[in-house]
Amino acid sequence: MIPSFDPSSTEPNRSWEDDWRESFPHGATLSVIVPVYNERYLVAELLxxxxxxxxxxxxxxxIIIVDDGSTDGTTAVVQEFAAHHSEQMRVIAKPKNEGKGAAIRSGIDATTGDLIVIQDADLEYDPQDLSAMVRPFLEDGADVVYGSRFAVSSRRRALYFRHTLGNRILTFLSNLITELNLTDVETCYKMFxxxxxxxxxxxxxxxxFEIEITAKISKRHCRIYEVPISYRGRAYSEGKKIRWWDGLVALFTMVRFWLIDDLYRADSVGVHLLHRLERTRRFSGWLADALRPWIGDRVLELEAGLGDIMHQLIPRDRYVASDxxxxxxxxxxxxxxxxxxxxVQSVDLEVPSSFDAH
Structure with missing residues (x-):
């Protein structure tokens, strides 16, 4: 638990940790999505x-367990386990196997938490590393945190050189397209x-899914961090499921979502228009030039959107943007x-007191 926080504090230099405490005075809820397929011998230990x-x-x-049409008795195992922890666990049992990405989508829709992380059921990733992944949200205002198997960590099982090489190549190509500098694009551990x-x-x-979500959060200009994690990779004889052709699918996915801007769900009102306006630099510049003679050195901009006008008008003595x-x-x-x-502050036009600090 985090220490108590007095939201009436008026400290001039607020940190990300201050914002976190104000947003979640009793601590945030972490939703863990566990997509599982034919892991009856490992899933109970993972949970x-x-x-x-x-x-x-x-x-x-x-914990949201998505059983992706398992045929080895996994469904019964997770349902029995969840029945003893019904306050924290729910099971989504899919009638047929549709794939990891489809299972994750089902899990996302079922979550109610403040942070969401993906956790494979095969014990390759250590849940104790989740604590380290939370810290960039608390301390640095992260939007997304990746757990990297290739950053310096306390331990990592040596296994499959060609698999590691393929992963590094995919990460390099993904970085080339997204302009990120990730070390492990294919990691399961992604927290949002x-x-x-x-x-x-x-x-x-x-x-x-791993390539698609990376491309989209890059285009959304999210604040992305990596933290080193331990990794206990398993052999194909032990049940590892990814195959060489998944690398080819990843390459196709990179190109697809490099060319296509499919960044917002249909129910995200207005964001498609804002994303298009973000590219109209000349129009934003013209509008800022029209406004500049009429504004002073202290500005409060309401409904700032993605900051197109703000970019044109800063720096100033004080500029507060809200949406x-x-x-x-x-x-x-x-x-x-x-x-x-x-x-950047939250200012509600219907709540006069929200203007008091500005």
């Missing part, structure tokens, strides 16, 4: 380990702010990082 996870800033744990992940349409039914859309606010906060003259 036991998950229940022991604790982390600063996290008050509750929610829930409103962000729920606002992104996901089309991949298989392992291509009613939580995803837009998160995006604006990323832009404001390390800019002392720029603040």
């Amino acid at each position: 036991t380990q998950l229940l022991s996870v604790s982390s600063p800033g996290i008050g509750q744990l929610e 702010r829930a409103p962000l992940l729920k606002s992104i349409p996901l089309r991949s039914d298989d392992f291509a 009613a859309n939580k995803n837009n606010l998160s995006y604006l906060r990323n832009l404001a990082a390390a800019k002392a003259h720029l603040e």
Whole structure:
């Protein structure tokens, strides 16, 4: 649990940790999605380990198990286990196998937490690493955190050189397209702010989910961090499921979502228009030039969207940007990082007291 926080505090230099405490005074809820297919001998141990996870800033744990049409008795195992932990666990049993990406989509729709993370059921990833993945949200205002198997960590099983080489090649090509500098694009351990992940349409039914989501969060200009994690990879004889042709699918997915801007769910009102306006630099410049003679050195911009006008008008003595859309606010906060003259605050036109601090 995080320490108590007095939201009436008026400290001039607020940290990401201050914002976290104000948003989640009793700790956030971490939703863990566990897609599982034919893992009857491992899944119970994995769920036991998950229940022991604790982390600063996290008050509750929610576990969503998505059984993807298992045929080896996994369904009965997870249902029996969840029945003894019904306050924290739910099981979604799919009638047929549709793939990891499809299972993750079902899990996302069922989550109710503030953060969402993906957890494979095969014990290759250690749930105790989840605590380290939470910290960038608490301390650095992260939107997304990847757990990297190739960053320096305490331990990693040596296994399959060609598999590792293929992963590094895919990561290199993904970085080339997305302009990121990730070390492990194919990692299972990906943690997101829930409103962000729920606002992104996901089309991949298989392992291509990893490439698709990376391309989209890059285009959404999310604040992405990596943390080193341990990795206990298993051999194909032990049940490893990914195959060489999944690499070819990944390459196709990179090209597809490099060319196509499919970044917002249909129910995300107005965001498609905002994303298009973000590209109209000349129009934004013209509008800013028209406004500039009429504004002073202290500015409060309401409904700032993705910051198109804000970019044209800063720096100023003080510039406060606000928007009613939580995803837009998160995006604006990323832009404001390390800019002392720029603040992002939630201002509600229907709540007069929200103007008091400005």
